Amino acid sequence: MDGTLTKNDLSHVVEADRAHVWHHLIQHKPFETNDPRIIVEGKGMRVWDQKGKEHLDAVSGGVWTVNVGYGRESIAKAVYDQLLKLNYFAGSAGSIPGALFSEKLISKMPGMTRVYYTNSGSEANEKAFKMIRQIAHKRYGGTKHKILYRDRDYHGTTIGCLSAGGQDERNAQYGPYTPGFVRVPHCLEYRAGDQGAPTENYGEWAADQIEQVILREGPDTVGGLCLEPVTAGGGVITPPQGYWDRVQEICRKYDILLHIDEVVCGVGRTGTWFGYQHYGVQPDMVTMAKGVASGYAAIACLVTTEDVFSMFKDNADDPMNYFRDISTFGGCTAGPAAALENMRIIEDEDLLGNTTAMGHYMLDQLHALADKHSVIGDVRGKGLFLGAELVVDRESRKPMAEKRVQKVVADCMQQGIIIGATNRSLPGYNNTLCFSPALIATKDDIDQIIASVDESLGREFG
Numbered sequence: 137m138d139g140t141l142t143k144n145d146l147s148h149v150v151e152a153d154r155a156h157v158w159h160h161l162i163q164h165k166p167f168e169t170n171d172p173r174i175i176v177e178g179k180g181m182r183v184w185d186q187k188g189k190e191h192l193d194a195v196s197g198g199v200w201t202v203n204v205g206y207g208r209e210s211i212a213k214a215v216y217d218q219l220l221k222l223n224y225f226a227g228s229a230g231s232i233p234g235a236l237f238s239e240k241l242i243s244k245m246p247g248m249t250r251v252y253y254t255n256s257g258s259e260a261n262e263k264a265f266k267m268i269r270q271i272a273h274k275r276y277g278g279t280k281h282k283i284l285y286r287d288r289d290y291h292g293t294t295i296g297c298l299s300a301g302g303q304d305e306r307n308a309q310y311g312p313y314t315p316g317f318v319r320v321p322h323c324l325e326y327r328a329g330d331q332g333a334p335t336e337n338y339g340e341w342a343a344d345q346i347e348q349v350i351l352r353e354g355p356d357t358v359g360g361l362c363l364e365p366v367t368a369g370g371g372v373i374t375p376p377q378g379y380w381d382r383v384q385e386i387c388r389k390y391d392i393l394l395h396i397d398e399v400v401c402g403v404g405r406t407g408t409w410f411g412y413q414h415y416g417v418q419p420d421m422v423t424m425a426k427g428v429a430s431g432y433a434a435i436a437c438l439v440t441t442e443d444v445f446s447m448f449k450d451n452a453d454d455p456m457n458y459f460r461d462i463s464t465f466g467g468c469t470a471g472p473a474a475a476l477e478n479m480r481i482i483e484d485e486d487l488l489g490n491t492t493a494m495g496h497y498m499l500d501q502l503h504a505l506a507d508k509h510s511v512i513g514d515v516r517g518k519g520l521f522l523g524a525e526l527v528v529d530r531e532s533r534k535p536m537a538e539k540r541v542q543k544v545v546a547d548c549m550q551q552g553i554i555i556g557a558t559n560r561s562l563p564g565y566n567n568t569l570c571f572s573p574a575l576i577a578t579k580d581d582i583d584q585i586i587a588s589v590d591e592s593l594g595r596e597f598g
């Protein structure tokens with residue numbers, strides 16, 4: 137912290153926050169007696185709070201966003217210069233950074249050609265759902281309108297996205313939901329037993345469950361399938377062997393658009409530009425948000441193939457025959473300006489290479505922790521998105537209670553290390569610790585994170 141903001145300077149800020157700010161995802165009663173946390177400053181992998189306490193951030197801004205780390209002057213400068221030149225114009229027109237970033241992004245996504253700008257992951261997913269619905273109306277008399285989503289996946293906070301939400305606890309109390317969204321089973325091999333799955337070829341079996349749902353609903357009613365490449369907040373679920381090949385096959389067989397939600401995995405998080413690129417699949421639509429500009433500006437994108445795009449311009453005489461959608465702030469130029477510089481940093485600093493190397497290192501360290509603490513039932517993840525599932529005992533795989541998992545998170549926080557855990561999302565299964573440090577993480581950073589978790593697990597579980 138540079139010392140310009142002292143603890144005393146911030147007492148008014150804390151009071152203003154306590155009096156007026158409604159924080160996300162948190163019960164506020166404790167703030168009547170405890171101070172809310174204010175994050176004041178960030179540099180690299182570290183942030184400082186209102187008391188000047190330093191934290192090593194192992195979750196990139198809490199929700200896996202600040203991929204290139206805090207305090208990047210070159211991004212701030214790119215945004216500053218762009219705002220002075222032109223801050224905004226509606227997305228019916230183009231902008232210089234919008235055009236240049238789309239070109240750069242598409243160069244990382246073979247098979248994709250079009251970028252639709254919006255400003256949050258939820259909104260990008262809504263756009264994809266709208267496109268699938270409009271295609272159903274244009275091509276199939278409205279019948280092929282159903283959208284499949286998977287148990288434990290999350291696609292955003294709006295009523296439309298929650299309708300495609302596979303996390304029942306997160307959804308609870310916000311219904312009724314939008315019709316036409318249908319759930320398919322998850323693909324978490326560690327929990328295959330709970331699904332009554334066979335022990336062999338689990339990946340194919342899990343994908344076949346999707347086909348079963350399609351057949352039950354009627355293939356001529358299903359227009360889209362929305363999946364995370366690696367399920368993030370639903371428990372860091374890496375797809376089992378053979379899963380994606382079969383998913384692609386099923387989508388082609390039944391003429392179903394494959395929409396991959398890369399809001400978390402997109403732009404480097406798993407060591408490739410996009411998570412799906414590990415698995416050799418070719419999506420029809422890809423949505424992305426968090427890492428696109430690492431949180432330096434709000435930007436999200438829906439990227440499609442030329443085939444999808446063409447369906448919205450095939451009859452220019454029909455006044456309804458185009459994507460009649462807008463996102464006001466999708467026209468903000470700060471987003472693509474920041475995203476361009478963010479991508480340059482990832483390339484110039486070889487952060488994909490670092491993510492792969494550090495991801496392997498961290499996975500090894502988590503396995504070593506599992507050797508020491510039997511409360512760790514499973515370790516999984518890809519690149520720098522990793523999880524450790526805590527269980528009461530390894531034999532039964534009974535999930536550890538959420539309260540005790542949260543104690544580990546709180547203990548790490550006390551030690552100055554910010555980690556995450558699945559929370560209030562999956563009834564009975566909020567038991568996975570989550571790690572997603574910035575893509576600049578070093579071995580030393582990872583050693584500190586692991587040491588802190590080691591200590592916390594020891595204190596909580598002996």
Ligand SMILES: Cc1ncc(COP(=O)(O)O)c(C=O)c1O
Nearest residue numbers: 256257258290291292399400425
């Ligand atoms: C996989 C996934 N999709 C979509 C979203 C929603 O993004 P946003 O919060 O930007 O609306 C999230 C947010 O955590 C996410 O994890």
